[in-house]
Amino acid sequence: MASRSTLLIILCLLSSHLFSQTSIPNHLYTFGHASAFIGGLYDAHISYGQIKPYGNFGLGAPDQLDGEIVIFNNKFYQTQSSGKTFEIRYTEKTPFVIINQFKSDQSIKKTGPLTKDQLFQLLDSVLTKKNGIYAVHVRAKFAFVKTRAFPIIAEKPYQPMAQLLSLQKFFNYENVEGDLIGYRLPAYMEGPNITGYHFHFLSDDKTKGGHLIDVILNNMTIEIDELDGFSIFPPSTEAFQKFDLEKDRRNEVKAVELGKKN
Incomplete structure (x- = not known):
């Protein structure tokens, strides 16, 4: 049987190989x-520099839930609960990110105006595979966009995110140009991922952002990238190994996505 030190060396080599790809x-x-x-594992475990080779498009969260993350055109941006939005250094770390190399398979232009519900209805009419994995980029003029960000959570033990909704900060922007970066993921990806629609916003001047709550948009170009598969790299932390993954958190996820309890 291999010694403990030998096993650790093997695991380190595998990890090094993984993040060199x-x-x-x-x-x-x-x-x-x-x-x-969402259940409370807010401590970061991987750097943006390690994630960067895997894509140019995506979203996620900062260490200790300090706002929201968007990945666009190979750059990582953070929006804090103060509303401040800025580019992140690759040495910083994250507890959760989804990312892909975005390449548009289909482009749609619409004049609008469209509300969030109308946008999702339009997307549903185009994203016809119920179990398809889709990355979606929406470039638009926003008559109105409402976003949110959570403050940094430092006190342990961390509470689940659905219990922290009173702490979130909301931002309302009018007559701004920018981008929505997001996904529609199928039900079978529930658990490791957030299924359904999930979007973050980033303004053209890169000073406004956050998790999308509501929107009215005009003169939009919608780009769709249909994906073939997915990989999951869970945290290699003791906290994750002890975390109860049997609990059904679907209602919590929905409340967090909407920014309010149902």
Whole structure:
């Protein structure tokens, strides 16, 4: 039987090999675990520099839930609960990110105006595979966009995110140009990922952002990238190994996505 030190060396070599690889085309990568993250695992475990080779498009969260993350055109941006949005250093770390190399398979132009519900209805009419994995980029003029960000959570033990909704900060922007970066993921990916629609916003001047709550948009170009598969890299932490993943957190996830309890 291999010694403990030998096993540790093997695991380190495997980890080094994993993060030296570049991304597979049409593939989604999850670093972290959505259900565990929403359940309170806010401590970062992987750097943005390690994630960067796997894509140019995505979203996630900062260390200790300090706002929201968006990945666009190979750059990582953070929006804090103060509303401040800025580019992140690759040495910083994250507890949860999903990312892919975005390459548009289909482009749609619409004049609008469209509300969030109308946008999702339009997307449903185009994303016809119920169990398809889709990355979606929406470039638009926003008559109105409402986003949110959580403050940093430092006190342990961390509470589940659905119990922290009173702490979130909301931002309302009018007549701004920018992008929505997001996904529609199928039900069978529930647990490690957030299924259904999930979007983050980033303004053209990169000073406004956050998790999308509501929107009215005009003059939009919608780009769709249909993905073929996905990989999940859960945290290699003691906290994750002890975390209860049997609990059904679907209602908690929905409340967090909407920014309010049902």
